[in-house]
Amino acid sequence: MSSEYLWITIGACALVFLGAFESLAVTTVMPTVSADLDGERLYALAFAGPLATSVIGMVIAGNWSDRRGPVAPLYTSVAMFVVGLLIAGLAPSMEILVAGRFAQGLGSGGLMVALYVVVARVYPQALHPAVFAGFAAAWVIPSLIGPTVAGAVTELWSWHWVFLGVVILVLVALFMVIPALRGLSNDGDATTPWAFGRLGWSVLAAVAVLALNLVGDIPGVGTALAAVAVVVALIAVRPLVPRGTLRARRGLPSVILVRGLAAAAFFGAQVYLPYLLTDRYDLTPTLAGLSLTGGALAWSAAATVQGRMGTRLSSITAVRVGTILVLIGIALTVATAGFGWDAAMIAVAWVVAGVGMGLMSPRTSALTLSMSTPENQGFNSGAMTVADSFGSALALAVTGTLFTAVAAVADPFTAVFALAAVVAVAAAVLAPRMRTRAGADETHEEVGA
Known part of the structure; x- marks a missing residue:
């Protein structure tokens, strides 16, 4: 927050915040939107669409950043996000709204990758964990206020303004970032080929x-x-991540894989927590949503603490401890669903899991950049965000299928939480592979931390 970095820090965190706010706010207003536009059959696609198209945006922005620097990809991604907001906000039908959501996904995916490269080019490595802690907080805070604000806007005005109202704020945030981007317009390697195959x-x-x-x-x-x-999804994602990622090769490939597995486990379970609390414990939606608030606050607090600790906390140690805490939190949800424990245990479990994500998420970002070169920062940043989105999207799709398949013969909540726990076990077991046998990555990550 020094004068040199003040506006880029505020603007970058604001862009992340607004993207996260939009994602969470839509969850609140979508039932109203669906009823208003008679779009029940496209309800699920309105959520799955932007998550899937964001992967495409990530790949384009990563490749473009490696060739020409992050400025043009950032401007283009923000423009695409704004276009998506305008289409969705003015949509006369559910089909057009879903098209707008697809555009939002393309823009938000590219936006995150471009911002990661901006961080690598603008900030010294010693500040990377603190910057990523700010990004983590910018994702968490909307989970506390997004649903409430979106509900109030819908009741006072219209659901249209949940989309349209964000447009002006996005442009203001972009103007804060622009001064720090001067000199980065051609900060890339033009000899890097266009990766049409990866696209x-x-x-x-x-x-x-x-x-x-x-x-x-x-x-x-x-x-x-x-x-x-x-199977097709796993085959298709292989060229989008570093070679050896799906085989958990030591070093950067394992960093990317562990990040994706942790995100898949966490979000694959989180989606069903309010459902469990309202369906089985008869809690109101507001009280059920509060069960996630503790996890959001814990995530933000842990991210802030690890950022302040800097090199006193090894990035690899932070990720290993974080994955174990995520596993413990999800295991507690399995036990709560399976044995009928008190609903308060869900809140406790998600605080534990939130601390784990707050510890490991910023440090996997720092590790990724410290293990990258200027020539592949775009690709590796793209791979990192692809791991987040692809892991979460795939987990949500699989748990949704599992929930429906076992509902007639077993407790579907226990089944989906158990699957998330298995994924969390994989993340915790593979975390030690982030360090190479030679120990070279430890040196890099200490500098990056």
């Missing part, structure tokens, strides 16, 4: 994830089609 794979991955959201309920063949979609 094609990203489109295939997005289509596979969307298909997984749509085919699971088809009678008779839904499960088989869902399995095919999972």
